[in-house]
Amino acid sequence: MNKIIRCIECNALYVATPYDQTPEYVRDDMRDDVHRQYCSEYREAEKNDYQVFFHEHRGHALENLSVIENSFYSEGPYFDPHRILYFETTNGKETFLIKRWRRSVLEPVHYDVVPAKLEVLMTVDIQQSDLTKQLRHEMSEPSVTPEKLNRFIAILQDEARKIDPIRCAAEGIEVHEANIVFVPLAEDQIARILDKSRSIFTPEELTRLERFIRDNAEYNGVMTFLIKKSAVFHPENLKEPLAN
Numbered sequence: 001m002n003k004i005i006r007c008i009e010c011n012a013l014y015v016a017t018p019y020d021q022t023p024e025y026v027r028d029d030m031r032d033d034v035h036r037q038y039c040s041e042y043r044e045a046e047k048n049d050y051q052v053f054f055h056e057h058r059g060h061a062l063e064n065l066s067v068i069e070n071s072f073y074s075e076g077p078y079f080d081p082h083r084i085l086y087f088e089t090t091n092g093k094e095t096f097l098i099k100r101w102r103r104s105v106l107e108p109v110h111y112d113v114v115p116a117k118l119e120v121l122m123t124v125d126i127q128q129s130d131l132t133k134q135l136r137h138e139m140s141e142p143s144v145t146p147e148k149l150n151r152f153i154a155i156l157q158d159e160a161r162k163i164d165p166i167r168c169a170a171e172g173i174e175v176h177e178a179n180i181v182f183v184p185l186a187e188d189q190i191a192r193i194l195d196k197s198r199s200i201f202t203p204e205e206l207t208r209l210e211r212f213i214r215d216n217a218e219y220n221g222v223m224t225f226l227i228k229k230s231a232v233f234h235p236e237n238l239k240e241p242l243a244n
């Protein structure tokens with residue numbers, strides 16, 4: 001993250017981008033090249049923001065904020081350029097929640113201080129719908145009864161309840177959505193699931209089931225657990241958008 005400056009009097013932010021200072025470091029004979037290399041229109045806009053901010057807040061007390069690690073929160077698909085991002089910063093004494101957002105892809109991003117605390121809640125789930133479909137498909141030749149498959153799903157749900165979402169979210173994988181984390185199965189989880197399945201399935205079915213589990217236990221396979229994050233803002237009457 002780039003340097004963040006807050007005007008203490010106005011609570012306004014300036015987030016420096018690497019482009020801001022570029023012209024100052026460029027020798028005159030190199031300017032033409034640099035202008036061609038970067039999109040000069042974009043850079044000039046950033047440069048103007050910098051000048052406008054310091055002009056508007058001339059004589060005001062300013063402070064630097066640093067970003068608090070692992071405090072980023074957003075929802076929705078990564079490809080969405082309008083995805084709103086929240087993160088926490090500190091001046092060493094107080095923390096500030098910052099929102100990064102944009103009206104359209106044609107405009108630069110905005111940064112605002114949000115007068116709130118952001119609490120991230122996490123729930124653990126299994127991929128029940130996709131898992132059931134794939135199980136029925138792959139365990140159909142020869143067919144395993146739906147009753148047995150439902151009992152297997154119940155075993156997996158039981159295993160999901162043992163998961164500590166805070167610890168596992170850090171080890172999980174985000175694929176398409178910023179607030180959904182896939183958690184691959186660990187070897188001890190696979191062993192427990194198979195052990196509990198022994199009383200339900202025949203040895204032949206169990207062999208197929210183990211192959212199914214191992215084939216789908218990694219990355220975002222249907223056997224992986226899902227951690228869903230959701231945000232609560234405090235005070236709760238504050239209506240903060242999570243998407244544009």
Ligand SMILES: [Zn+2]
Nearest residue numbers: 007010057060
């Ligand atoms: Zn100011």
